[in-house]
Amino acid sequence: MNSQVVDELDIVPEVRHTDPERLRWLVPEVSAATDRLLSFQPTDERAATASIAQHFASLRKALWTSPHMISRLRACGLSPDDLQGPDDLHHFPTLSRTEWGNAWRDLPIHPPEPLWVAVPSSGSTGAPVQVVKSAFDQVHMWAVLDFLIVRRQLTRSTQVALLCTLPSGMEYDAALPMFHEGHLHRISTQRARPWERLAALPNPILFTDPAGLHWLLAQSPLRPTLVLSSASHLSPSVRQASEAHFQCPVVDYYATTEVGAIAATCGEQRLHVLAPEVFVESIEGELVVSRLRSSAIPILRYRTGDSGRVAWISCRCGQNGWVIADFSGRHACWFTNPAGAQIDAWQLAWLFKHHALTDFRVTQDSTSQFTIELVGTAKPNLQEHLYEALFRMGWVSPSLSFHTCEAIPRSGSKASPFRTMVSPPSP
Amino acid sequence: MNIKALLAEIAAAPPYAGLDRAIAVAILNDLFRKAGGTPLPDPAWDTQWRAIHAVLAHWASTTRFGESTVQQLRRTQKPEAGYRAFNEAVEALNEELILSNAFRREEILRHWAAAWGLAIEGETPAESKKRLETLDYRRTLKEFARAEESRKSEEAARLAALAAAQAAEEAARGWRE
Numbered sequence: 001m002n003s004q005v006v007d008e009l010d011i012v013p014e015v016r017h018t019d020p021e022r023l024r025w026l027v028p029e030v031s032a033a034t035d036r037l038l039s040f041q042p043t044d045e046r047a048a049t050a051s052i053a054q055h056f057a058s059l060r061k062a063l064w065t066s067p068h069m070i071s072r073l074r075a076c077g078l079s080p081d082d083l084q085g086p087d088d089l090h091h092f093p094t095l096s097r098t099e100w101g102n103a104w105r106d107l108p109i110h111p112p113e114p115l116w117v118a119v120p121s122s123g124s125t126g127a128p129v130q131v132v133k134s135a136f137d138q139v140h141m142w143a144v145l146d147f148l149i150v151r152r153q154l155t156r157s158t159q160v161a162l163l164c165t166l167p168s169g170m171e172y173d174a175a176l177p178m179f180h181e182g183h184l185h186r187i188s189t190q191r192a193r194p195w196e197r198l199a200a201l202p203n204p205i206l207f208t209d210p211a212g213l214h215w216l217l218a219q220s221p222l223r224p225t226l227v228l229s230s231a232s233h234l235s236p237s238v239r240q241a242s243e244a245h246f247q248c249p250v251v252d253y254y255a256t257t258e259v260g261a262i263a264a265t266c267g268e269q270r271l272h273v274l275a276p277e278v279f280v281e282s283i284e285g286e287l288v289v290s291r292l293r294s295s296a297i298p299i300l301r302y303r304t305g306d307s308g309r310v311a312w313i314s315c316r317c318g319q320n321g322w323v324i325a326d327f328s329g330r331h332a333c334w335f336t337n338p339a340g341a342q343i344d345a346w347q348l349a350w351l352f353k354h355h356a357l358t359d360f361r362v363t364q365d366s367t368s369q370f371t372i373e374l375v376g377t378a379k380p381n382l383q384e385h386l387y388e389a390l391f392r393m394g395w396v397s398p399s400l401s402f403h404t405c406e407a408i409p410r411s412g413s414k415a416s417p418f419r420t421m422v423s424p425p426s427p
Numbered sequence: 428m429n430i431k432a433l434l435a436e437i438a439a440a441p442p443y444a445g446l447d448r449a450i451a452v453a454i455l456n457d458l459f460r461k462a463g464g465t466p467l468p469d470p471a472w473d474t475q476w477r478a479i480h481a482v483l484a485h486w487a488s489t490t491r492f493g494e495s496t497v498q499q500l501r502r503t504q505k506p507e508a509g510y511r512a513f514n515e516a517v518e519a520l521n522e523e524l525i526l527s528n529a530f531r532r533e534e535i536l537r538h539w540a541a542a543w544g545l546a547i548e549g550e551t552p553a554e555s556k557k558r559l560e561t562l563d564y565r566r567t568l569k570e571f572a573r574a575e576e577s578r579k580s581e582e583a584a585r586l587a588a589l590a591a592a593q594a595a596e597e598a599a600r601g602w603r604e
C-alpha cells in the first residue's frame with residue numbers, strides 16, 4: 001500500500017527549504033478543515049447523504065478546470081454540475097491508477113497554483129504515479145490530526161515526532177505554524193540514540209508505521225499522547241500490545257499518497273471515514289474514493305486498490321457515520337490454516353521484534369509449510385516461538401524451513417514480511 | 428409533469444429501437460390534438476424535425492410522458508414557436524446521449540416542459556429553472572471549450588509549473604536521501 005505517513009508529511013521539505021512563515025497563510029484553511037470534520041455529525045445516513053451533498057462544490061469546481069477530467073466527462077456526456085451529491089456518483093466513471101499514471105499532467109486543475117509539489121507514489125504494483133499536491137494538500141493532515149485529538153478528548157501536545165525506519169536515515173526539525181505553532185521532529189532509527197531523543201520530547205504525538213511500531217515495542221515504553229500508525233496493516237494484536245505498551249490510544253490511519261487521509265480508527269477500533277473531506281464507496285469489494293475538499297487534483301471515484309466494505313453505523317464511540325469494514329490494505333496477509341480459517345499473518349510480527357521488518361519474510365508455501373527468510377542470524381528461540389504461535393493458531397504440526405539471505409526482495413517502499421502461496425478457500 | 432417518476436418509467440420501458448419519422452410525427456401531433464389544439468403542419472415539420480423527436484415519440488407511446496404533456500398543453504399553444512425553442516435548447520443533445528445518460532434524459536424532459544410551459548411537480552418555477560440551468564449541456568460545452576482554450580493558450584506556463592512541482596520534490600530528495 002502506498003499509505004505512507006512519510007509521504008503525507010511531504011510538507012516538510014518545503015518548510016525546511018524556505019521560511020516556515022511561507023505557509024502561515026494556510027492556517028485558516030487548516031482550521032476550517034478541522035471544523036468541517038468536527039461539525040459533520042449527522043443523525044442517520046439519510047441526513048448524512050443530504051448534508052455531504054453541500055460539500056461537493058469544491059470537487060465540482062475543480063472538475064471544471066481539469067483538462068483530463070473535462071475530456072473524460074465530455075466523452076460520457078456528463079457535466080461537473082451533474083454531480084450534486086453522493087447519489088449522483090454511480091453515473092460517473094471511475095479513475096484507475098493506470099489512467100492516473102498516464103494522465104497525471106492533465107489531471108491537476110488549471111491554472112496551476114504556486115507551491116505545487118509532484119510526489120511519486122510508490123504503489124506495490126505497477127510503476128509509480130506522479131501525484132501533484134497543492135500547498136493545502138500538503139498540510140491537510142494537520143487538520144485531521146487536530147480533529148482526532150479533539151474527538152478523542154486528548155490533551156493537545158504541539159510536539160510531533162515522526163519515527164522513521166527507512167534506510168535513508170533522514171532527520172529534520174520543522175516548525176508547524178498550521179498545527180498550533182507546533183514542532184515536528186523527524187527521528188530515524190538508523191541514527192544515534194533514537195529512543196533517547198524521542199523520550200526527551202514531552203508527551204509527543206507519535207507518527208509511525210508498522211515497522212516503526214515494531215521497533216518501538218522492542219524498546220522501553222515511551223509516554224506519548226497519541227500514537228498514529230499508517231494503516232499499512234496493523235493487526236489487532238499488535239495494536240493491543242501497543243496500547244498496553246504506550247498506555248495511550250493507538251490510531252490506525254488510512255491514507256494514500258494519491259488521496260491523503262481517508263479514514264481513522266476510533267476507540268472502538270472502527271475505521272471511520274473522514275467525512276466530509278472524502279466520500280468512500282465500495283465497488284465489488286474495492287474502496288473507491290472521491291475527495292471533496294479543495295485540492296490540486298479533482299479526485300472523482302478513484303480506485304484505491306484497497307479492499308473493504310463501507311457501512312453506516314451508530315458506533316459505540318458515540319459517532320454515527322460511515323465506516324470501512326473488512327479493510328484490507330495491499331500489504332495485509334492472511335494465512336489459511338488446516339481448518340480453512342483465515343489467520344492474520346501480522347500477528348506473528350511480534351515474534352520478530354529483534355529483526356527489522358525489512359529483514360525477514362515468512363512465506364506460507366503450502367497449508368502447513370512455511371519458509372522463513374532472514375537477513376543475519378535468527379535470534380534465540382525464534383524457531384520454537386514461531387512453532388508454538390502457529391500451533392495456537394490451528395497448525396498441528398507446521399513445518400518451518402529457515403534460510404539466511406543478504407536481503408529480502410521488496411516490491412514498493414513498504415516492507416512485506418508476510419506472504420502466502422495458498423489460495424483462500426472459496427466462501 | 429413528474430420528472431422523477433417519468434425517468435423511472437423510461438428506464439423500465441422497452442428500449443428504443445428506432446422509429447420512422449412519419450410514425451413519430453403522428454404520435455407527437457396526436458398530443459396536440461388530444462389537448463384540443465392544432466398540431467405542427469407537415470411543411471413546418473420539414474424544418475423542425477430532429478432525430479431526437481423519434482425518441483420522445485417512443486417515450487410518449489411507452490410511458491406517461493405523452494399523457495402528462497397533454498394534461499398541461501394549452502389549446503392556444505403555437506406549436507412552431509414551441510418546437511423552435513425546444514430544438515434550440517437541445518442542440519447539444521443527440522439520441523445517443525439521451526439514451527445512455529440519465530442526466531441528459533432529465534435535461535431533455537425539462538427542456539420539453541419549458542418549451543410548452545408545463546409545470547414540474549413538486550417544484551416552484553424558479554427551482555425548475557435553476558435545475559434546468561444546471562443540467563443545460565449547451566452551457567457545459569461552452570464552459571469546456573473555454574477551459575480548453577485557456578489551457579491551450581497557457582500550455583507553456585502549465586508545463587513549467589508541473590516541472591517546477593517535480594523539481595520541488597526532487598530538490599527535497601536531494602538532501603533527503
Ligand SMILES: [Zn+2]
Pocket residue numbers: 266267268269270272315316317318319
Ligand atoms: Zn467509532
